[in-house]
Amino acid sequence: MRTKIAVATVSGRAYYRLVKELKERGLVFLSLVPGETIPSTIKVVVTTEEEKPLIEHPNVVIFHEKDDPKMAIDEAHRLASDKESYQEVSIGVDPGKTFGIAILCDGNVSTTEDGLTLEQTIDTILTALRNNPANSYTVRIGGGVPELAEELAKRIKKGLPDDVGVEIVSEKGTSHGGIESRGRKLSDADSAVWIARKKGNRT
Secondary structure: OOOOEEEEOOOHHHHHHHHHHHHHHOOOEEEEOOOOOOOOOOOEEEEOOOOHHHOOOOOEEEOOOOOOHHHHHHHHHHHHOOOOOEEEEEEEEEOOOOEEEEEEEOOEEEEEEEEEOHHHHHHHHHHHHHHOOEEEEEEEEEOOOHHHHHHHHHHHHHHOOOOEEEEEEOOOOOHHHOOEEOOEEOOHHHHHHHHHOOOOEEO
């Protein structure tokens, strides 16, 4: 896979947080020192505000250490994909005692998370909508526990723009349906990816 994202910083804290986020998403990246020559294959460079003057590249994403690195990596991922905006962003949610979530941009998995609370799930959804410009947005919630799915849908819709669709998806075929992947039980995040890709019923 050709490397399209570079991280250019000598800040240990910034580098650690950015690289952790990139690795969690399985994104290939190149590490650079600000001022180094940037290979022509690199589509976007992530750096700090202080180091930006040392970066000679048309696409530079600034990471502020007080911010969540997801914001910077969302932007870097979009630019690396040569997209001004996505056609569709689908967000899958697997509710339960803890929540799994998956963000899909034009069908490709951008990020997944496990072990979230209801409040963290809502915050993650709203952040994903802000950070990933698209022509259409759909939030798909697994309906394995109908009461919880309905409650989540109600809570989410209060904070969403009117043009964001919310659907409840049958979980038959996910971990709750007893399906295993390569001999293992699907995680909540795996199920969330499956849910994000399946059409549901609008609420």
